[in-house]
Amino acid sequence: MENFCEITFCQQIGSNKRHNQDALFNGEAVFQYKLKTAEKCLENRPHFIVGVADGISNNNRPEKASKLAMQLLSKMESLSRQTIYDLQSSLSAELAEDYFGSATTFVAAEIDQITRKAKILSVGDSRAYLIDTQGNWQQITQDHSILSELLADFLDKKEDDFATIYGGVSSCLVADYSEFQDKIFYQETEIQQGESLLLCSDGLTDGLSAEVREKIWKQYDNDKSRLTVCRKLIAKQGFYDDLSVIICAF
Template identity: 25%
Template sequence: MKAVLKTDCGKVRTHNEDSGGIFEQGDRLLAVIADGMGGHRAGDVASQLTLKYLQEKWEQSDDLKLDVAEAVEWLNEAIVSTNQELYRYANEHEECRGMGTTIVAALCFNEHLIVSHVGDSRCYFSDSKGDLKQITEDHSLVNELVKSGHLSKADAEYHPKKHVIVRALGTDPEINIDTVIMTWTDNCKLLLCSDGLSDKLSDKDLQNVLNENASLEEKAEALIQFANNAGGEDNITLAIVEHTDGEDL
């Protein structure tokens, strides 16, 4: 596997509340994107602590040999534990009361990948032919309205409450996590990103950049520039993971 991580403050905000990380152990890789909630205090603290807690749990798992079911359990237990740590931290630090963050995390093996998420940070999957699809579903108010038939997808794009999320890490003692399990092969790619990217590029735009004849670093930089050129009102963070030849654990 090959991977790249990029983050940018954007053109409007003065500080970056996003955090991201790529952690590798042998033939497995963990990619994480966390977007601190701008409407809450200490969103940057929430996203940074999320990366810290998950990295610690990752480093403690270096001797584990996980099959797919065990990997799903490990990832989701790590996210649940992180949520509890964030909630505890916020309650113990007055300046951080109410802080929260989204999370999208991909645990990648040579044959399988597991994606878990809370909030509206997204994961897209590009197959070996270059066709792109979103594999996470936003935990947002407007998406709930679309699913219930009260709002069209077109109207959702411009809804004034588009960024109101209905699930977040750290705001409640318990959390519901959505998980997707997939297989992948050579030349497939994952794109994980905060909404600073997905709000500014259509699926077609994302697909076109990922299919360019360029390095992962160049593709990531092009996506950042695209979002900034489209306004850059929010922080922009993304990770691209590309499958290369190898055997599963």
């Protein structure tokens, strides 16, 4: 293994929020900070897991579900579709009695640095992207949201054609004693030298358009600067959501 993966991550609480409802696992520790400025570290393990969870704000104490999801992820050795069913069971067992209905999205990647392959697993609208050497973003995951389902039914429409009421997630992890029955995204993908895998909550993608994000990636030459610029641009807006981003650069 000649080259090690560089991991860069940051977090920022949304406007008018008491708790950051996002949680992030950078392969070493779970973060749920009001502000975590961009930090870079070298990952020399041949195999590791990272993830992001976004607590769903109209549910009971969503920060509990997102943090527990990442704490559970931090103890895992591998990812599969079964992971989601196990997470749902664990969330119910640990949270449902005191925080019934606490819910979260989930996106995670299991990365093998030797084969350069990643397993991507998600529910909800937290996303995984592959970013090429030119700074172009390609979304890997499929959003489980009411809006994405409407767009699939109306191919001639764009996101802007629908009211924001349709932005809610259609699949998530919920501490409610039920078995998981919603949609799961799972895919294996290869990552080439010079490419990056980015996981994020929708605080990034709702806060900055695809055009702005790609412009930042092409203007700045390192991930720490890129995340700092993204975070500060979002913080200048009148209303903004919690933000969690992790980049694995190869």
